[in-house]
Amino acid sequence: MRTLYVVTHPEATHHVEGVVGGWHDSHLTPAGVRAAALIARALRAQVPDDADVELFSSDLHRTAQTADAVAAQFGVRPTLDRRLREKSYGQAEGRPQEWLDQRFVPPPAVGERMDHDEGVEGAETKAEWAQRVYAVMDEILRRPCGSQIVVTHGGSLTFVLASWIKMPIESAGYASFRAPSGSITTLREDDFFHNRQVVNLGDISHLDPGR
Structure with a gap:
């Protein structure tokens, strides 16, 4: 049986500064x-002590910092991969969110959504974003390890899950799996049917240790 834990990084400086994240290399805040x-301790409590564990993370500071906290609990070294980054917003990155909002062209309700031009120079299309996340997830899931942890971003979580359930990439234009910052999503594949289950989505109960 394979269990995959997908972590969305907690609060980062771009959240509190009101600027666009994307590939803007923000850091975790003290609260983050x-x-x-807390994320690391929650994962340590869920993963069996005798399990082999692999840890993968986006290479941006906010995710790498999160992965380092997890790594310390498991005694493993995270594999940093830029393909697990958030969507690139090109010229908008690091600018006030209002700057992006004024220029953003939303995708059509019907028609081409994956290659849609959002009106911001240098921004990735949804297709480019999905293709890189699908590619790294294919590599991760080809590995035989039974307990894997992936640290990524709230937006990229959608394509991690879409690839997990083997949604055709051309069908992912309407997909959206929402999870709060600092969440843990648990995915499991059984050894008999090889069905892939979403055990929970965006759990943040660990962020309230008083519960």
Whole structure:
């Protein structure tokens, strides 16, 4: 049986500054650092002590910091991969969110959504974003390890899950799996049918240690 834990990084500086994240290399806030420690402890409590564990992360600071907290609990070294990054917003990255909102061209309700031009120079299309996340997930899931942890971003979580359930990439234009910052999503594949289950989506109960 394979269990995949997908972590969305907790609060980062771009959240509190009101600027566009994307590939803008923001760091965890002090609250985010505390949340990363809670995430790491929650994962340690869920993963069997005798399990082999692999840890993968986006290479941006906010995710790498989160992965480092997890790595310390498991005694493993994270594999950093830029393909697990959030969507690139090109010229908008690091600018006020209002700057992007004024220029953003939303995708049509019907028609081409994956290659849609959002009106921001240098931004990735949804197709480019999905293709890189699908590619890295294919590589991760070809590995035989039974307990894997992936640290990524809230937007990229959609394509991690879409690839997990083997949604054709051309059908992912309407997909949206929402999870809060600092969440843990648990995915499981059984050894008999090889069905892939979404056990939970976006759990943040670990962020309230008083519960």
